[in-house]
Amino acid sequence: MAAIFARNSLNALRARHLAVSGQVLQGSQRYGLRLSSRSYGTQKDDEEREQLAKEISKDWSSVFERSINTLFLTEMVRGLMLTLKYFFERKVTINYPFEKGPLSPRFRGEHALRRYPTGEERCIACKLCEAVCPAQAITIEAEEREDGSRRTTRLILSFCFSPIIVVFFVSHEFNFEGMTLT
Structure with a gap:
């Protein structure tokens, strides 16, 4: 039900935008819209549309954050910094057959x-x-x-x-x- 209201409100927004720009006839044919001056919505429909508008704005903020991260490659820089951190630290591997690691005091062989x-x-x-x-x-x-x-x-x-x-x-x-x- 919410998807239908979302689709209807999105189509209405597109129709208003096209009407303002002077492309009413072409836009209504392209999107399959009917333009009328009357509104058949109830107060519940209006509340759902407002809720949908809030969710869309949240989605746009997350899209904006993801695009900023992609643009500035923040994940790549964080990964590179982690690599550089461990690159300059002391090595933890040993050359086993020639070097022996420390033994636990409980080890009995x-x-x-x-x-x-x-x-x-x-x-x-x-x-x-x-x-x-x-x-x-x-x-x-x-x-x-x-x-x-x-x-x-x-x-x-x-x-x-x-x-x-x-x-x-x-x-x-x-x-x-x-x-x-x-």
């Missing part, structure tokens, strides 16, 4: 089995740590060696494990290539 100076693993696959673990997060797979003793073939440490194991058998290595964020 990747778990690995400790070895004797001869290169032999300290774990003999007794599975005591698997039995003692309250969270049942340790799984050990073992096989026999040629001399009859057992050796660990696979040690699986899940989310939680006993700190006693860390002291005797498992150490923390700083192997960053195996680390992921997942």
Whole structure:
């Protein structure tokens, strides 16, 4: 309903403008207008037309602001200033394989089995740590060696494990290539 009133009032404004300029006949044919001296509108129609005129003036102010921004390229200048700000600041990237970043004090590294100076693993696959673990997060797979003793073939440490194991058998290595964020 408001769109119809807006279209009618816009057509009436065009017709008045054309009548003033002396092009009544051509303009009325071009826009399909009927010109009459009588007004059939009510007070409600007049209020809606005034409201529409206010909205049109608001639209023109926003159009004016956008055209000023486009004319003076204010968005482009703001973006360029932000780029220049970060261009002259200290670099935050590091050359990873050759430079190491700072470590958190809570970082403990990747778990690995400790070895004797001869290169032999300290774990003999007794599975005591698997039995003692309250969270049942340790799984050990073992096989026999040629001399009859057992050796660990696979040690699986899940989310939680006993700190006693860390002291005797498992150490923390700083192997960053195996680390992921997942």
